[in-house]
Amino acid sequence: MGKIAFWGMQHGLGVTSATAALAAFIGFEYDVRTLVSQPQRTDGDMERFFNKTISQYNRQFFAIGGLGLDSLERVAKSSKLERDSVKNYTLMVERNRLDLLWGSEKLNRPHEGSIDAVNMVFRMAAEYYGISLLDARSGNENKVSNSLIEESDLVIICVNQNVGVLDKYFDAQQNHWPDALQQKPHLLLMTQYDPVSKYKIKNIANKYKYKLPILTIPYNTSFKDHMNDGDIKGFFARNRYINKNNENYYFIQEVGRAAKTILHEIGINTKLKRIERGS
Structure with missing residues (x-):
């Protein structure tokens, strides 16, 4: 089982929406039991992004x-x-492919026992799920996030094209990373990505002499609208068979590239696990 923590050095980097997008894509395209969760629940964004599906499949949840x-x-x-x-x-x-675990507001005021219990929960999740995607609270002073990172197999570090954020990531990593991240395998994910910006991934890699892959979740108006409507799953369902002329094609391709890279990184054979078209 691969436990993957999504994390950003500061708030406002689209960590939750990136986690949700990749969870939805993996759940739609790969035959892998996947769990997605925002353990430290605040505004309930993760649940809200999947609200239409949750309402359809779990009609009695809010009552019981x-x-x-x-x-x-x-x-x-x-x-x-x-x-x-x-x-x-x-x-x-x-x-059989994607479940959402409702987060806890109590973890915003955690104590040692609750953090230990949460870690125990996600360790046990490994007995059933092939992959867990966990939206960790941004910043390096959060005890729950630090614990999730320490327990994870891979960390996805979210940034954007803001030069201040990039400088913080590339020039001052040691000062802004949690201690738990220092020796942890990680990938860089650029959220809300604009491919026509001066700060495209090729130029960023050259500027900062960065040799590793940079994954992207591009900005996409339709995805944003579906997210606000609580219908992320519907977005990927409607755009599964689009061609290169469709305005959403680039977004789907980049999310797919990111998903494939992440799955490979934790040892999942994407060729074997990819669901055949039309199945």
Whole structure:
């Protein structure tokens, strides 16, 4: 199982929307049991982005409660976590391929016991899911994020084309990274990417003498609208078979490239796991 933490050095870098986009794409295109979660829930953005699917598949959720990370924390503390426990407390987004675990507002004021319990939950998730995509709170002073990073197999560091953010990433990494990230495998992901900007990935790589891959999630108006409508899954469903002339083609290709690179990095064979068209 690959536990992947998405993280940014500061807020406002599109970490949550990038996590959601990649989770939706992987859940749609690959036969891999995938879990997505924003453990430290604030405004409920992750759940809101998938709201239409959640409403369709989990009509009674809001009435019955008893799901999400808070409930699993109680199970963990009672030493009753089992292989299928995490699955039983999630919301289905794509049957047998993508589940969403409702985050916890309590983690915004965490204590040591709650952080340990959350780590236990995601360790147990490894018994069922092939991959977990976790939206970690940005910044290097967050205990929950630092713990998620320390426990992860791969970290996706989100930046944008703002030169101040780029300077902070490339010139002062040691001062802005959590200690847990220093020896952790990571990939660079540029969010809200504008390919016609002066600061395109080729020029950024040359400017900062960066030799590793730079992944992108381009800015896309239709995706943004679907995200605001709570219909990320619908966006990828409607754009699955588009051709090069479609305005969304570049976005889909870049999200696909990022997803493939991330899956390869954690040892998943994308050729074997790719779902055949029309299936």
